[in-house]
Amino acid sequence: MIYAFDTYYCNDVANTICIAFENWNSEKENNIFIEKTAITSDYESGAFYKRELPCIMSLLKKIQLKDGDMIIVDGYVTLDDHGxxxxxxxxxxxxxxxxxxxxxxxxxxxxxxxxxxHIYRGESKTPLFLTAMGIDVDELVPKIKQMYGSYRIPALLKKLDQLTRE
Incomplete structure (x- = not known):
């Protein structure tokens, strides 16, 4: 299973959503997990993870991860060549x-x-930026390109973004 996470912040609440889907080219999700939590820390430039990681970890308690599962986050895994x-x-x-x-x-x-x-999807001239740990990033490039939807942002990731804002 592939689990994609995103969080949206509004006032003092973090709305974290996870969309679970079976395959890279899935048109529909298998499940949606939702959790609203109080924001526990202010935004800190250069330390975005301090705000969002607790939200993802909390929602993961509702999900039974299995061998072979993968997780997608809206953001970066690696930031530079210096670790x-x-x-x-x-x-x-x-x-x-x-x-x-x-x-x-x-x-x-x-x-x-x-x-x-850098991944270009559809007719977009603007790339998506792909990083990963625990899997070869070059193996992922064709998988991200084949994700359902003809636009820059795959359909399920667009839906994920929209659900966080509801």
Whole structure:
């Protein structure tokens, strides 16, 4: 199973959503998990993970991960060639490196990262930015390209983003 997570912050509440789907080209999700929690820390520039990681870890308590499962986060797993990690990297560590974590970010990050891949979907001239730990990022490129939907952002990830804002 593939579990995609995103969190949206409004006032003092974090709305974390997880969409679970079977295959990279799935048109529909198998399940949706939702949790609203109080925001436990302020936004800290350069330390986004401190705010979002607790939300994801809390929602993961409702999910029974199995061998072979993968997790997608809206953001980065690795940030540069010097070992700096993003939200996904901290999640990978928190899960004791048992499950691959894949970061699909919509916005670029300035530091060079030889493990970051740019993915162009549909007719978009703007890439998605792919990073990962626990799985070869080059194996993921064709999988992300084949995700359902003809636009830059795959349909299930677009739905995930919309659900967080409800």
């Amino acid at each position: 700096k990690i993003g939200l996904g990297g901290y999640l990978f560590e928190a899960l004791e490196q048992k499950y691959p974590v894949i970061g699909i970010a919509k916005n670029g990050f300035s530091a060079p990262d030889s493990r970051r891949r």
